[in-house]
Amino acid sequence: MPFKFHGGVHPNYMKAPDTPVTVITPPPQVVVPMAQHIGAPCKPLVAVGDTVTMGQKIGENPAPVSAPIHSPVSGKVIAIEPRPHPLGDNIPAIVIENDGLDTPCTDLAPLTEAELQDQEAILTRIREAGIVGMGGAMFPTAFKIRGGLGKVDTLIINGAECEPYLNGDHWTMKLHPEELLKGIQLARIASGLDKAYYGIEKNKQDAIDLLNSYNPAQYGVEIVPENVKYPQGAEKMQIKAITNREVKPGGLPAGVGANVISTQTAYAIYRACYEGVPCYQRILTVAGSAIGESHNLQCRVGTPFRYIVEQIGGFKKEPKKIVLGGPMMGLIASNIDAVNIKGTAGILFFTEEEDRTVENPTCIHCGQCLQVCPMKLEPVYMYKYFQKRDFEKMQEYHILDCFECGSCSFNCPGRLPLTHTFKTAKLLFAARAAEEKARAEAAAKEAEAKKAEKEAETK
Amino acid sequence: MTKKEYTFDAGYQPQVRAKRGTTQIMLDVIIALIPALCVGVWQFGFAALLPVATSIAACVFFEWAYRKLLHKPSTIGDLSAVLTGLLLSFTLPANAPWWLPVIGGFFAIVIVKQLYGGIGKNFLNPALAGRAFLFASYAMLMTQWVTPNGLKGTAVDAITMATPLSSMKAGVALPEYFTVANMFLGKMPGCFGEISAAALILGGLYLICRKVITWHIPVCFIGTVALVSLIFGGGPEYSNVDWMLANLLSGGLMLGAIFMATDYSTSPVTFKGRCIYGIGCGLLTVIIRRFGGYPEGVSFAILIMNCCAWFLDQLTKRRQFGVSKEDVKAMKAAKKAAKKEAKEAGA
Numbered sequence: 001m002p003f004k005f006h007g008g009v010h011p012n013y014m015k016a017p018d019t020p021v022t023v024i025t026p027p028p029q030v031v032v033p034m035a036q037h038i039g040a041p042c043k044p045l046v047a048v049g050d051t052v053t054m055g056q057k058i059g060e061n062p063a064p065v066s067a068p069i070h071s072p073v074s075g076k077v078i079a080i081e082p083r084p085h086p087l088g089d090n091i092p093a094i095v096i097e098n099d100g101l102d103t104p105c106t107d108l109a110p111l112t113e114a115e116l117q118d119q120e121a122i123l124t125r126i127r128e129a130g131i132v133g134m135g136g137a138m139f140p141t142a143f144k145i146r147g148g149l150g151k152v153d154t155l156i157i158n159g160a161e162c163e164p165y166l167n168g169d170h171w172t173m174k175l176h177p178e179e180l181l182k183g184i185q186l187a188r189i190a191s192g193l194d195k196a197y198y199g200i201e202k203n204k205q206d207a208i209d210l211l212n213s214y215n216p217a218q219y220g221v222e223i224v225p226e227n228v229k230y231p232q233g234a235e236k237m238q239i240k241a242i243t244n245r246e247v248k249p250g251g252l253p254a255g256v257g258a259n260v261i262s263t264q265t266a267y268a269i270y271r272a273c274y275e276g277v278p279c280y281q282r283i284l285t286v287a288g289s290a291i292g293e294s295h296n297l298q299c300r301v302g303t304p305f306r307y308i309v310e311q312i313g314g315f316k317k318e319p320k321k322i323v324l325g326g327p328m329m330g331l332i333a334s335n336i337d338a339v340n341i342k343g344t345a346g347i348l349f350f351t352e353e354e355d356r357t358v359e360n361p362t363c364i365h366c367g368q369c370l371q372v373c374p375m376k377l378e379p380v381y382m383y384k385y386f387q388k389r390d391f392e393k394m395q396e397y398h399i400l401d402c403f404e405c406g407s408c409s410f411n412c413p414g415r416l417p418l419t420h421t422f423k424t425a426k427l428l429f430a431a432r433a434a435e436e437k438a439r440a441e442a443a444a445k446e447a448e449a450k451k452a453e454k455e456a457e458t459k
Numbered sequence: 460m461t462k463k464e465y466t467f468d469a470g471y472q473p474q475v476r477a478k479r480g481t482t483q484i485m486l487d488v489i490i491a492l493i494p495a496l497c498v499g500v501w502q503f504g505f506a507a508l509l510p511v512a513t514s515i516a517a518c519v520f521f522e523w524a525y526r527k528l529l530h531k532p533s534t535i536g537d538l539s540a541v542l543t544g545l546l547l548s549f550t551l552p553a554n555a556p557w558w559l560p561v562i563g564g565f566f567a568i569v570i571v572k573q574l575y576g577g578i579g580k581n582f583l584n585p586a587l588a589g590r591a592f593l594f595a596s597y598a599m600l601m602t603q604w605v606t607p608n609g610l611k612g613t614a615v616d617a618i619t620m621a622t623p624l625s626s627m628k629a630g631v632a633l634p635e636y637f638t639v640a641n642m643f644l645g646k647m648p649g650c651f652g653e654i655s656a657a658a659l660i661l662g663g664l665y666l667i668c669r670k671v672i673t674w675h676i677p678v679c680f681i682g683t684v685a686l687v688s689l690i691f692g693g694g695p696e697y698s699n700v701d702w703m704l705a706n707l708l709s710g711g712l713m714l715g716a717i718f719m720a721t722d723y724s725t726s727p728v729t730f731k732g733r734c735i736y737g738i739g740c741g742l743l744t745v746i747i748r749r750f751g752g753y754p755e756g757v758s759f760a761i762l763i764m765n766c767c768a769w770f771l772d773q774l775t776k777r778r779q780f781g782v783s784k785e786d787v788k789a790m791k792a793a794k795k796a797a798k799k800e801a802k803e804a805g806a
Binding site: 006011086164240246248252264306320322328329330331332334336337355358359362365370371374376378383411415417419423442 | 463465467468469470471472473474477478480481483484532534537539568577578579668670673724727728729734772776777778779780781782783786787
C-alpha cells in the first residue's frame with residue numbers, strides 16, 4: 001500500500017492514453033543543442049563538413065556532472081552555431097543535414113552477458129550513452145546513481161506521470177513492458193540493490209496489469225499502484241509514497257536512502273545496454289487547444305517544434321503559449337524554432353482557452369493553498385511577506401523549501417501568481433546570497449591588504 | 460518560402476488552473492443560505508424579504524460607489540458584497556424597517572471592509588460588525604421579535620415575544636414553544652435567518668461537501684458551546700440539558716458558527732488555529748450569554764476572536780514536510796542551549 005502525502009490537487013487530466021504512438025520521420029535538418037542536461041555543457045567533437053552516423057557521439061564534457069550527446073540521424077554537419085534552445089537563449093548547437101539513411105553507429109556494442117551483471121560496466125555505459133533524467137529534470141543518471149552508492153537502499157522508478165496531458169511513460173510501459181523491466185533491473189544492479197520499486201498511478205491500470213503479467217519479481221522489481229493525485233510523481237512524494245520517508249528540508253533524496261529515476265530513463269538504460277543504442281529519441285505528447293486532439297509521438301532529439309507541428313497537421317488555432325513538459329510544472333518556451341531535447345516530455349500549445357488569469361488577483365485568505373501544499377508550507381503568508389520583501393519572514397515560512405509544484409496557484413480562487421512569486425523569491429534569495437558572498441570576499445581582501453600594508457609599515 | 464512568425468506569451472506557472480474562483484465560492488455560500496432564507500419566508504411571510512432586498516442592494520451599491528469614487532477596479536462581480544448583504548439581513552429581526560440594513564450595510568462595506576483594502580483584507584467580519592453597529596445604535600429595533608407563522612394562533616399569540624435566550628436572561632421559565640422540534644425547524648422568534656437550525660446545518664453540510672469551508676471552526680464552536688453549557692448549566696431555574704438545548708438551537712449560534720465564524724479573511728488558515736479559534740468563539744459565547752449584559756453573545760464572541768485570527772496563525776505554524784516532531788524538539792533544545800550559552804558568555 002502506498003503511503004499518503006498531505007495535500008495535492010486533482011487537475012483535469014486531459015490524457016489521451018489510447019491515441020497510439022506515431023513515429024515522426026526525422027526532419028531534413030536536426031539541431032542538436034550542446035546542453036541537454038544539468039551540469040557542464042558539452043563541447044562539439046565534430047567539425048563542419050564531417051559526416052556522422054546515427055548514434056555517433058558528437059558532444060562531450062569530461063566533468064562528472066555532464067552527459068555526452070549523440071547524433072540522432074546520419075548525415076553531414078553543416079553548421080555549429082548558437083541556435084534557439086527550448087529553455088531560453090540561443091546556445092551552441094550542431095546542425096546536421098539528414099541523409100535519410102539512418103546509418104547506425106557501431107561505437108557502442110551491446111553489453112555481454114557478464115557485463116550485464118557488472119555494476120561498473122553498466123554505470124560506464126549509462127554515462128557513455130548520455131542518459132539523463134527523462135522526466136524533465138535532465139540530471140545525468142550515471143552521476144545520480146554513483147552519488148547514491150552506499151547511501152541508497154531503495155531504488156524507485158517513477159511511473160506516476162501525474163502531470164495532465166502527458167502519456168509518454170504510459171505508452172513506454174504498454175509498448176515495451178519486458179524491456180522496461182530489464183532496464184529497471186539494470187538500474188537496480190548499477191545501484192547495487194536487490195530490489196526496485198516501480199510506482200505507477202492507478203489510472204494506468206492496463207499498464208500495471210501488463211507489467212505484472214511479465215512477473216516483475218524475477219527482475220527484482222515490485223509494482224506499487226499509487227493513488228491518483230498531483231504531484232504524486234514529484235521525487236519527494238514518490239519517496240514518501242513508497243518508503244514513508246520524508247526528505248529533510250534542503251536535503252537530497254539520497255539523504256533518506258532513496259533514488260528516483262523515471263520510466264523513460266529506465267527504458268533508455270535498457271536500449272543502451274542491451275542494444276547499444278544511446279539516448280537520442282523519446283516518446284512525448286503534443287497537445288493543447290491550439291493543436292486540438294492530443295498526439296503521442298516518438299521523436300528524435302533535435303527536431304524543431306515547427307516541424308513536429310507540421311507533421312501532425314498544423315495548428316487548429318493560433319497558439320499563445322508553448323509549454324515544455326506538463327502544464328503544472330512545465331516551463332515556457334518562447335520560440336517555435338527551438339527543438340526538443342532529451343527531457344522534453346511534452347510540448348503543449350495553449351490558446352486563451354486554458355488561460356484563467358485575471359486582471360486583479362486578490363487573496364481572500366481562504367487557506368486553500370495550505371490545504372493543497374504537499375510540502376505543508378503556508379503559501380498565503382509566503383506571498384504576503386514577499387510583497388513586503390520581508391526576506392527574514394519569508395525564510396521563517398520556509399519559502400526555500402517550495403519545489404514549485406504549482407498546486408497552490410492551481411487551486412487559488414483569487415488567481416494569485418503564487419508559484420511564480422516563490423520562484424522569483426528563490427532567485428532573489430540566490431542573488432542575495434551571491435551578493436553577500438562577494439561582499440564578504442571583498443571585505444576579507446581589504447582586511448588582508450590592510451594587514452599587508454601595516455606589515456610593510458612596521459618593516 | 461517564408462516561415463510564419465509567432466509571438467508567445469510568457470505566462471505564469473502553472474499554466475492550468477482550477478475552474479473555481481472567488482465568485483463561484485461566494486455563489487456556493489449564497490446557495491447554502493437559501494434553505495435558511497426559505498424558512499425565514501415561511502415563518503415571517505414575504506414582507507420579511509424587504510429588508511433582505513434593501514440590505515443586498517445597499518451593500519452592492521456601497522461597494523460599487525466606494526470603488527468608483529476612488530478609481531479602483533470594481534469588485535461587485537465577485538459577489539462578496541451580495542453575500543455580506545444577505546448575511547447582514549439574516550441577523551436582523553424580520554420586521555426590521557427597510558432603512559436599517561442600509562445603515563448597517565454602509566458601516567459593513569465602507570468602514571469595515573473597504574477602508575481596510577476590500578475583500579480579503581478586513582480583519583472584522585463585515586456583516587457582524589454591521590449588526591453590532593446597529594445593535595449599539597438601534598437597540599430597540601434590534602430586539603423586537605415578531606411572532607413567526609408557526610406559532611400564530613397558539614396561546615402565546617402576540618405581536619412581539621421573547622426568545623428562549625431572552626427568557627433565560629430574565630430568569631423566567633422557558634416559553635411554551637420550547638421544544639426541540641420547533642426550534643430545529645424554526646418555529647420560534649428570532650432574527651430572520653437564524654431561526655432554523657436544520658436549514659443552517661443543511662447549508663453547512665453543503666459547504667463542507669463543496670470544500671468551501673472545513674469542519675474545524677463550526678464543529679469546535681458548536682461543540683464547545685454544547686459541552687460547556689451542559690457541564691456548567693445556567694443556574695437553578697433550568698435543567699442542564701434544557702440550558703444546553705436553548706444555547707445550541709436558539710439565537711445566532713448556528714448561523715454564526717457555520718457562516719460567520721468561517722468567513723475567510725477574518726479566521727485563521729491553519730487547521731490547529733481554526734480549532735483554537737472555534738473553541739475560543741464557543742467559550743466567549745457561553746460566557747457572554749451567562750454572565751454578560753446581553754442575552755445573545757455569538758456576534759461579539761466572533762468579533763473578538765476575529766481580532767485574534769492573525770495571532771493564532773502565527774502561533775500554530777505547521778511542521779513542514781520532512782521535519783519530524785523530534786526535529787522540532789531538537790531545534791528548540793538547540794535554541795535554548797544557544798541562549799543559555801549567550802547568557803553565560805554575557806555574564
